[in-house]
Amino acid sequence: MDALAKKHYAMVIQVAKCLGCQACTVACKFQNHVPEGQYRTKTPVVGPNGTYPNVRMYFEKEACQMCQVAPCVQVCPTTASHYNEDGVVLVDVDKCVGCKYCMTACPYDARFLNKETGTADKCTFCYETRVSKGEKPACVSTCVGGALMFGDVDDPQSDVSQFLAKHKTEVRKPEFGTRPSVYYVYEGVK
């Protein structure tokens, strides 16, 4: 990540609080005008697995993990995929040629080729439309179960920093060394 980044935005997902209502999926479609059949975020069900009395089922919100060492940025031939001044991974639509190299590199399947623009698309943490104006991303604001938190982890006073200091969190596929900025909390998941 850009060492000069002013902030380090992160999202915390408390999996046990998610009801699977898909309000985030829909809020994102509204906010970002995502084409039919395509998603910047979705919250698929995991399970149900096991047999009574040990049946396990939960919902896991998926989107760009905002890697601090992002494979998509590394492989992008045009520098369209980049870290912005606040360390958020974004796609510059003017530079993107739609080569899909980033899609082959993202281990989280977070990217798609936008049907309307022909360019790579993914979650932006609602950077331009909301976060840069001091608001939270659309999914976070709308979350019915209160499962999502968002803020600057470089600011020790922020909600996310305080939460991360007290809870055990996981990132997805840590073996790739991508250092995601989306943290999952599985406490209380049955």
Add this chain to the structure above:
Amino acid sequence: MDVTWGAGVSHEIAWGGLIAIYLFLAGVAGGAFLTAALTDLLGKKGPSKVVRSGAYIAPVSIIIGLALLVFDLGRPFSFWKLLFNVNFGSVMSIGVFIISIFTALSVVYAYLIWVSSAASGKIHLTTGAAQTAASVEVRSQGLHKAVAIFGVVFAVGTATYTGFLLSAVSTNVFWSTPLLGIQGVPFLPFLFLVSALSTGLAAAMIGAFDSKDLTLYKKVDIVLIALELILLVVLYASVKPVFFGGNLATLFWLGVVLIGLLVPFVLTIYGVMRHKNLVLPVSSMVVLGGVFLRYFIVYAGQILR
């Protein structure tokens, strides 16, 4: 139950058949160029049929390949942006320049070979045109050599680049498989280089199948096929067996191994020993095997994401 609870799972494969064929054509172009230019540089007599065949196949093949690549872009008409927004950390960005230079060299080289064939009477032209060709040939001797030498470098670059393009995706455990487990030495560039040499040589031989003595080329081909078989054994031993299972099993065992390598291997040896001209069937199978190999590698790397 619907696994996504409302939102359909869209597991799209980012790179499909067009990219596989592009990687194959870039390999054929590199291999055909090397066949032509090395014969031309090391041999004494004017451009033989193999030289001409290889020299003409190279630009045609790479240009068709590039057209497919551009067509596969989400924004085909913005391909020129690849030349102006450079990322030195991106293998693709570097590859754009290697391939562009190779394409230019292969076009110039094909022209020079055409000129010298015309000058030595291998192509029938009107007397005036032949004289012009002869005078161009005399003036372009130095250029001819330089283009061949630089072309050889960029042909190797192009063929290996097609492997590096995939192996550089470090998050893809299949594509980024290291050679014999040596960290930092990717496997695919070697496999694709050998396959490029073999398929390019085969393509050049197809274009010159009625030439009298192709024995040397056939022998080189035997070595290349053997090398490729060894590399595939290495690959098989290096990765999880799942990559060779499911739908891809037939493609791999029947297409890549049997049609592309084993049958041509046996037939070439037989042809050389019995002095039979089996160039057309053997080389066609080798070329087809090259297509299968690219399909297999491109898909196997994406099917299990």
